[in-house]
Amino acid sequence: MKISEFTPAAWSRALRGGDGVVVRIGPFVVRMQTAVSDLARLLHEMWGHYPLCPEEPLRDCHLRVDWNGWYRPWFRPSSIFRVDGRAPFGPFPARHHLPMLEWGLNFCIAQRSHHLLLLHSAVLERNGNALLLPAWPGHGKSTLCAALAHSGWRLFSDEFGLVDAERGQLLPFPRLIPLKNTSIEVIRDFAPKAHLGPTFLGTRKGNVAHVRPPEESVTRMSEPARARWLVFPRWVADAPLQLEPMVKPEAFLMVATNAFNYEVVGQQAFELVGRMVNGSDCYRLVYSDLAEAIAALDALAGGARV
Structure with missing residues (x-):
């Protein structure tokens, strides 16, 4: 029920x-x-x-x-x-x-949840492959995640990349996506069919509104996926789109430093992140236009060159 x-x-x-x-x-x-x-x-x-x-x-x-x-x-x-x-x-x-x-x-x-490795990352899935978007606050992670979740990608999480320590798979945790300040209207305009709740004014993080996870993402939340792409996004006003490959040692460092419990999980976390980075294509994304960013990530998922 x-x-x-x-x-x-x-x-x-x-x-x-x-x-x-x-x-x-x-x-x-x-x-x-x-x-x-x-x-x-x-x-x-x-x-x-x-x-x-x-x-x-x-x-x-x-x-x-x-x-x-x-x-x-x-x-x-x-x-x-x-x-x-x-x-x-x-x-x-x-x-x-x-x-x-x-x-x-x-x-x-x-x-x-220290039986899992907890990455500070949005996660979305397509065709059994997971896209991870680790990012620092203010880099546009939640906005991009909400847009992708309403553009043919399955939402796993906006906040937590949950890595099963035994199988190395990412586990879905589809939650409300919190949007802050100007991002609220950006998503209202970009994805008019997205279900946004009320705007809470003057919270400790500014004005906040939540995007309800799409029903399919919740219905399929027992279906895990394996990491395929690690993309480190950053929104920059008026910047031209840039999607550039990253060297894997740099990607490893950025994933590890974006984990909530890397030190607690210890050696196993080191090994999990290493396998994830080695098995993924790693990129740095700079964007200002959501439609351009999504087209680039769609092309990446489809195997096209961007």
């Missing part, structure tokens, strides 16, 4: 209930509860494609969003995120409940 099969009222009641709901997101099973009605409504809309798995005995984390204090719904309302009963950070303004939940889930994955 998918979340969207609930009526909004029934979904809100389930989230308020004593056990909450158990949701599968990629390889993770999450128990979720909230009494914040606006958040419940948004989760029904934005998480609607995710399946429920109440029979799953093992849950990776228990997430809960509550009002911060009994009087808060009326006086300077704020909400607080808890994982397994503890609040890892302070309260947020109540109007920022969805960004807080998404950032909190990122925190849980980064802190608890």
